[in-house]
Amino acid sequence: MPQKKLRVELLAMTPEPLSLIYAAFRQCYHAGFVADMWPRLLSGEIGREKQAEFVQSVLESGHDSPVEHVSFSFAVEGISRACSHQLVRHRIASYSQQSQRYVDESDMDYILPPAIARIPEARERFETLMVEISGAYRELRGLLAANGRGAKANEDARFVLPQAAETKIVLTMNCRALLHFFSLRCCARAQWEIRDMALAMLAICRDRLPALFAVAGARCERLGYCPESARFTCGRYPLRDNGA
Structure with a gap:
């Protein structure tokens, strides 16, 4: 994973x-x-x-x-479920996404946020949790399959998968x-x-x-100024002069 x-x-x-x-x-x-x-x-x-x-x-x-x-x-590959949830909010588009219902996630790949990767203790905890979640998924999938869910075991086991899942x-x-x-x-x-x-x-x-x-x-690159408010601007471009 x-x-x-x-x-x-x-x-x-x-x-x-x-x-x-x-x-x-x-x-x-x-x-x-x-x-x-x-x-x-x-x-x-x-x-x-x-x-x-x-x-x-x-x-x-x-x-x-x-x-x-x-x-x-x-x-596109190598994005998290958290990212794809943002992506599909752009409605004038067509999407075909890998299904956790049909794809076995026993060896789940994941996305590691850079902010977490930079902190050794945070990275260790994150990666440990990914291993724990994969183990829980495999265990649940096996229990479900053994109790009559068969090929549909993925459908319910996926509920433990994180937003970090690739x-x-x-x-x-x-x-x-x-x-x-x-x-x-x-x-x-x-x-x-x-x-x-x-x-x-x-x-x-x-x-x-x-x-x-x-x-x-x-937008700032096209406009030549930042359309955000002073609270949200990154400072790369000047704010729009509302008095102009």
Whole structure:
């Protein structure tokens, strides 16, 4: 039952994402039919740089719904159940998560919070507890199986598993949902684990679609000031001047 480390991999994304977003934006303002423009976009007749400039200029106006036509699908492992509970609160997304009902957790992997890892006594207590919980799970699973629960023993034994238990998940978000996700979860105030995951996802998105994600991230990075109150700001950016 080792500690698990975060791993984020891109499984798939919408083909020709920049051209698709460009076409969707253009259709909003173009009298013609963008399907007739599509071959020119793919051939490079309408260059990528021009497409990117147009997309960025429209986004700056606040019009962002056409970016919903492009989505990214990620596979993530090495996150805790505590993290996944935060993740699935982002509702404009699709999730497929490893089930503790069907997967045997007798050798449960777990996530060790860095703050606990830095304190030897805390780490020792935490790791001892993980071993104790795994033992309790195995014992309960065996008792349940021996008393008629059979293959469904996991279903009830899982009730002793901690939030530290590692989970794996596939998630798909469109670009508008991703921009919102990054604005919240890349913030210094976000919980460390989901922030690490968000930053790893953002790095992939920036590499694959820089025209859209180059300026994505915590809200302060886009705004140039901290939208939080003086009580909650991390101090990285100045607070908004409410008198301006």
